[in-house]
Amino acid sequence: MRIGLYGLPSAGKSFVLNKIDFIKVIEGSKTLKKLYPEFDFSDDIKKNEIRKKFAEWLYNENDFIMDGHYSFGEKIAFTEADGELYDVFLYLYIKPEILYSRIRKSKKNITYSGSDIGVWQKNEIKALRKYCHEHDKDFYVIDNTVSGYFDDVCIIIEFIKAVHEGFSCEKYAKWCTNQILRSVQQQKCIFLADGDKTITLKDTCKQIYGYTTNIFDNNFYTGFQTWKHYKNLTNNFALRPYNGDAQEFILNSSVVKRLGDNSYILTSGDGNIWKNISLLLHMGCFYGAEMSADAKFFITKYLRRAGKYITAYGDSINDFYMLKEADDGYLVVNPKGEKSKSLKDIDLGGIHIVRAGEIRKC
Numbered sequence: 001m002r003i004g005l006y007g008l009p010s011a012g013k014s015f016v017l018n019k020i021d022f023i024k025v026i027e028g029s030k031t032l033k034k035l036y037p038e039f040d041f042s043d044d045i046k047k048n049e050i051r052k053k054f055a056e057w058l059y060n061e062n063d064f065i066m067d068g069h070y071s072f073g074e075k076i077a078f079t080e081a082d083g084e085l086y087d088v089f090l091y092l093y094i095k096p097e098i099l100y101s102r103i104r105k106s107k108k109n110i111t112y113s114g115s116d117i118g119v120w121q122k123n124e125i126k127a128l129r130k131y132c133h134e135h136d137k138d139f140y141v142i143d144n145t146v147s148g149y150f151d152d153v154c155i156i157i158e159f160i161k162a163v164h165e166g167f168s169c170e171k172y173a174k175w176c177t178n179q180i181l182r183s184v185q186q187q188k189c190i191f192l193a194d195g196d197k198t199i200t201l202k203d204t205c206k207q208i209y210g211y212t213t214n215i216f217d218n219n220f221y222t223g224f225q226t227w228k229h230y231k232n233l234t235n236n237f238a239l240r241p242y243n244g245d246a247q248e249f250i251l252n253s254s255v256v257k258r259l260g261d262n263s264y265i266l267t268s269g270d271g272n273i274w275k276n277i278s279l280l281l282h283m284g285c286f287y288g289a290e291m292s293a294d295a296k297f298f299i300t301k302y303l304r305r306a307g308k309y310i311t312a313y314g315d316s317i318n319d320f321y322m323l324k325e326a327d328d329g330y331l332v333v334n335p336k337g338e339k340s341k342s343l344k345d346i347d348l349g350g351i352h353i354v355r356a357g358e359i360r361k362c
Contacts, residue, residue, distance in 0.1 A: 001164055002058075002085060003065040006128065007092035008121055009109040010102040012150055013067040016092065019157050023164050026058070026066040055081045065160070070124040073115050078127070088138045088163055089128055093121060093218065095148030125220075133297060133321065138163070138170045141220040159224055169223040172290035173298030176266075180299075181306055183284065184262045190303055191259045192296070192322065194314040195267030195274050197340075198332050199281070201250045204273045209237050219342045221293035221318040226268045230289035233270055249277060254354050255313050255332060256281065266296050268318065297321035313354065317342035323351050330354045 003023070007013050017025045032054050058066070070078045094102075096118035103109045103117070125141060132139035142159070144150055159167075184190060196203045205211040215229050264284040267274050271287040278285035286299075300310050300322045312319070312326035315333075320343065323329030330352045333339045337355050339348075 001063055002061070002087050003160070003163065004082070004086035004089045005065055005067045005092065006070055006089060006124070007067075008094070008099060008103075008117065008124070009069075009072075009112055010099060010106050011092040011094050013092060016150070016153065016156055016160075017065065017067060019153055020065060020160065022161055024061065024064040026061070026064050028066050028068055031066075051079075052081060055085055058085055065164075070128060071120070073112060073120070078131075083131055083135060083137075086137070088168075089132055089140070090160065090163075090224075091125055091128060091139070091141045092150075093125070093141050093143040093220070096121065098148045129222075129294075133294070133301075136170060136298070138168050138223065139294060140222045140224040141218075142224050143218050143220060145214045145217040155228070159227055162227065167223070167227065167290065169226075169290045169292045169295040170298050172288070173295045174302060176286045176295070176299050177302040177306070179286075180262075180264060180284065180303065181308075184308070187262055188307070189260065189262060189309045189311070191263040192300060192303075192310060192312040192326070193255060193259060193263065193265055193283075194296075194316075194319045194322075194332075195265050195269045195277070195287075197252075197315045198255055198313050198319070199252055199265060199277070201252050203269075204249060204277075205233070205237070205270050207249070208270075208273060211237060216318070216342075219317050221268075223290060223292040223294065226292045227289045229268060237270060251281075252332065255330075258311075258313075258330075258354075259283070266291060266299065266322070268292070293318045293321050297325055300325040316340040317346065320346060328352065 005013050005016065014027065017027065032050070035054065035057070036050055068082065070076065099121070100113070100117045104113045129139050131137075140163070142156055150156060180190065193199055196205070213229060213232060215225050215232070264286065265274060265278050267285070267287045268291045269287065274285050274287055296319060300312060303310055304325070304327065310326040311328045311330070312322050313330045313332060314320070314323055315331065317340070323331060329350070331339065331348060331354065333353055333355045335355060337353075
């Protein structure tokens with residue numbers, strides 16, 4: 001497996017790489033200069049030729065993790081060859097104010113101190129995620145929502161090891177897709193729906209366990225966040241099977257009444273709870289650590305690729321990519337018509353709105 005570790009200058013890529021001992025580590029710029037010590041890297045044309053040769057050399061390596069840069073300020077360095085090289089992309093995210101402070105103190109990177117770090121990171125994440133969606137690759141944003149620093153690097157290393165050993169939202173999406181296709185057979189129309197605050201009006205984990213988390217505060221909802229979330233659920237709650245009455249949950253009738261045959265719940269919530277609810281509603285249900293926003297997107301994409309017509313429902317950025325990819329995407333807002341804060345500044349063009357039984361389009 002070839003893993004690309006991306007992030008802005010001073011994000012901490014070398015810090016993370018130095019902790020890895022289960023896969024070959026290649027430090028990109030250092031290795032490049034070591035292979036071509038006499039080359040003048042200020043020549044952009046020849047530099048691109050060298051980078052191409054370097055990529056060809058890397059193709060002989062089948063199992064490694066290497067750091068990389070998507071762009072330097074407004075200058076994009078990422079090429080199609082870079083994209084083809086890696087199987088998986090990881091992105092180290094640091095809070096802009098912290099990263100800006102680091103860059104100002106770095107002799108190597110101080111030239112970037114005049115850049116808008118927040119916009120720079122946002123654009124890189126958006127572009128890499130889009131590339132991975134288009135090319136059926138996994139993309140994970142590694143962040144720390146508590147302090148903005150990587151306080152527990154062991155968690156990061158554990159996750160990278162899990163990816164190296166096979167953790168994959170994209171592969172899980174293919175598995176879910178195959179399960180659905182076997183069930184629906186020749187029927188064309190399929191309904192996909194998020195769980196918490198889409199099918200139910202409230203968050204079920206909070207209602208049953210009083211559990212809330214800040215893992216998703218940065219609104220990335222990639223497999224790293226769902227992986228951490230499910231570790232918490234398993235360690236604290238999920239080992240206790242939920243034996244309560246699924247009917248105690250208040251269902252969102254404006255969504256449930258629109259779900260037809262061949263309906264499936266895609267949730268990052270507690271599987272023990274959602275198995276009960278799905279049985280009550282006679283729907284299929286897929287959940288777990290791999291059920292990220294990207295997994296939902298890929299399930300929708302692969303079902304449409306198989307010729308199915310997809311109607312999808314969701315309430316937040318966790319569902320946004322699924323809603324945009326669906327033939328008909330419906331965003332659930334509260335009775336006042338207010339959308340999730342996670343969707344601030346997000347273009348919802350083409351997505352329908354569901355509110356108090358009413359449907360309209362943006």
